[in-house]
Amino acid sequence: MHILITGAAGMVGRKLTERLAADRALNGKAIDAFTLVDVVAPAKPAGFKVEAYAADVSVPETAAKLIKDRPEVIFHLAAVVSGEAETDFEKGYRVNLDTMRSLLEAIRTAGGYHPKLVFTSSIAVFGAPFPDAIYDEFHHTPLTSYGAQKGICELLLADYSRKGFLDGVGIRLPTVCVRPGTPNKAASGFFSNIIREPLAGKEAVLPVEDSVIHWHASPRSAVGFLMHAASLSRETLGPRINLTMPGVACTVGEQLAALRRVAGEKVYARVKREPDPAIIKIVSGWPTRFDAKRATALGFKVEKSFDEIIRVHVDDELGGKIAA
Amino acid sequence: MHILITGAAGMVGRKLTERLAADRALNGKAIDAFTLVDVVAPAKPAGFKVEAYAADVSVPETAAKLIKDRPEVIFHLAAVVSGEAETDFEKGYRVNLDTMRSLLEAIRTAGGYHPKLVFTSSIAVFGAPFPDAIYDEFHHTPLTSYGAQKGICELLLADYSRKGFLDGVGIRLPTVCVRPGTPNKAASGFFSNIIREPLAGKEAVLPVEDSVIHWHASPRSAVGFLMHAASLSRETLGPRINLTMPGVACTVGEQLAALRRVAGEKVYARVKREPDPAIIKIVSGWPTRFDAKRATALGFKVEKSFDEIIRVHVDDELGGKIAA
Numbered sequence: 001m002h003i004l005i006t007g008a009a010g011m012v013g014r015k016l017t018e019r020l021a022a023d024r025a026l027n028g029k030a031i032d033a034f035t036l037v038d039v040v041a042p043a044k045p046a047g048f049k050v051e052a053y054a055a056d057v058s059v060p061e062t063a064a065k066l067i068k069d070r071p072e073v074i075f076h077l078a079a080v081v082s083g084e085a086e087t088d089f090e091k092g093y094r095v096n097l098d099t100m101r102s103l104l105e106a107i108r109t110a111g112g113y114h115p116k117l118v119f120t121s122s123i124a125v126f127g128a129p130f131p132d133a134i135y136d137e138f139h140h141t142p143l144t145s146y147g148a149q150k151g152i153c154e155l156l157l158a159d160y161s162r163k164g165f166l167d168g169v170g171i172r173l174p175t176v177c178v179r180p181g182t183p184n185k186a187a188s189g190f191f192s193n194i195i196r197e198p199l200a201g202k203e204a205v206l207p208v209e210d211s212v213i214h215w216h217a218s219p220r221s222a223v224g225f226l227m228h229a230a231s232l233s234r235e236t237l238g239p240r241i242n243l244t245m246p247g248v249a250c251t252v253g254e255q256l257a258a259l260r261r262v263a264g265e266k267v268y269a270r271v272k273r274e275p276d277p278a279i280i281k282i283v284s285g286w287p288t289r290f291d292a293k294r295a296t297a298l299g300f301k302v303e304k305s306f307d308e309i310i311r312v313h314v315d316d317e318l319g320g321k322i323a324a
Numbered sequence: 325m326h327i328l329i330t331g332a333a334g335m336v337g338r339k340l341t342e343r344l345a346a347d348r349a350l351n352g353k354a355i356d357a358f359t360l361v362d363v364v365a366p367a368k369p370a371g372f373k374v375e376a377y378a379a380d381v382s383v384p385e386t387a388a389k390l391i392k393d394r395p396e397v398i399f400h401l402a403a404v405v406s407g408e409a410e411t412d413f414e415k416g417y418r419v420n421l422d423t424m425r426s427l428l429e430a431i432r433t434a435g436g437y438h439p440k441l442v443f444t445s446s447i448a449v450f451g452a453p454f455p456d457a458i459y460d461e462f463h464h465t466p467l468t469s470y471g472a473q474k475g476i477c478e479l480l481l482a483d484y485s486r487k488g489f490l491d492g493v494g495i496r497l498p499t500v501c502v503r504p505g506t507p508n509k510a511a512s513g514f515f516s517n518i519i520r521e522p523l524a525g526k527e528a529v530l531p532v533e534d535s536v537i538h539w540h541a542s543p544r545s546a547v548g549f550l551m552h553a554a555s556l557s558r559e560t561l562g563p564r565i566n567l568t569m570p571g572v573a574c575t576v577g578e579q580l581a582a583l584r585r586v587a588g589e590k591v592y593a594r595v596k597r598e599p600d601p602a603i604i605k606i607v608s609g610w611p612t613r614f615d616a617k618r619a620t621a622l623g624f625k626v627e628k629s630f631d632e633i634i635r636v637h638v639d640d641e642l643g644g645k646i647a648a
Contacts, residue, residue, distance in 0.1 A: 089432075089487065127563065136463075137455075137462055137463050138461055138463060139460075139461050139462060139463045139464065140463065140479070141482070141564050142482075143486065143563060145483050145487070148479045148480070148482065148483035151479050152476045152479050152480070155464070155466070155476050155479075156472070156476070158466075159466070159472035239451065239465065239467060240465050
């Protein structure tokens, strides 16, 4: 099987590539080739036929090139993040919308080609005010351009799938936590920072109240969602192909209590509370908790607690070790 | 005030133009100029500065030309209908999606120009299965390309409005009934045919069961929705600018009972029941009844009964006369 990943140099893209290369198979089918693309050239996994290069995926020429060898499964992860889509309106629409349309059109016009396309949407398609738990039938009224672009891509993907041009599935990822790497300047960065930094022996700032509720899944679960999504048939999915992924709903206070349980008092003490009114305001418009009934019924799996999310981070990123 | 109408040669566009020309004002502001565009040149109302021409509105050059004199209010009605968008996929996306994007981009990049843009969306953004009454927060899972295109336009309009590039409002029209003119080949045509033809002394075919429920508003109400939408400020609307319009929910049997009450037994007897399995299947996926709370609270008005919808047709199209 030949797999195409757009956004393969990003955090989720890298982890997905590594997992697929380690498994050498996806849902029981052996993998022999990868096409990997991003704004910078993605790393090449060893032992496969691999094309990996940097390209602007938003232009039709690139989309046609990406599918020339007719990959059976496409993971379309490429996107500019929420903050950048908000400050650079044109770039956001070009990368987050035009890329999807170019890709869908390249597939539609290729002739006799019907790949599985797994698309990473986002819970940013939802905008406040919310019910206590956001249900699968709740409407999309995004409050960011990023959310609008993701919502539009969902509609396009569903329509091209309904018309039989491809088999699409869109998955709305929770906030991926704990993000590895360096502290992120995104408004949502603190959800990861307050766990990752103390575990690495460094201080972290919590800019919001302990009562803020959010929806989390580990990077490992995000990769699992993508792989499971690729296994779902059109018949199983029906026409409603865009799904809110399960997650762990917890308050920031509960995140920190989990950190204390998993890593101890000294690690917990590295978190400093410094409320930031700007971040508090942004976060107040974000989704809190979901009732992801359909995805759960379709077999998507996530951690059962935030403790487990922390342990995944310690295992996958820290080799099992916590900085005392 | 200068008003731009796209799709001005269509049924709703013509009625809107006539009404505005008769009123000579919109929401208390005097009208002095019109720009009217469609695939065929729209008729010119007398007594105003009018530009009326045929053009392909989907291309950026046309969009720029349309707004060159900076119309304060834009009614964007141009669209290919559901059936055509389904059979001609490329044309549907070009006319129903690219036109909106060209128009929004022309406005955004014009500089210092922030018109009111009223967009006619459709209840086709909704797809079965439905709750008993479709509520304002129900999600969009269209089962036609037309519905997908309208849903995408709603998301674009809301995002461009949120960013302050214009003041948008999208109104999801019920099925406009009774449509004047000749019998329509669209699958939904019978909702109007079974009223209009008997009233004109002709036979009509009912291809579905009497129990089919649908959501109707008269052409007069549709024009009223458009004019009222143009009066709503950004503050009144808030970020959720796309609204399901109120309508009259009734079964086909109730439509015919109304016809009998309003026009008598002889007119009613002109309807022949000839079930068509193909049409029955299509109609089974359509929305039935809505709970249009927000639009009603915002002051949108519709007929109170299907009897009233028939009387509007008799008054507006038949000069008050029914063919005995």
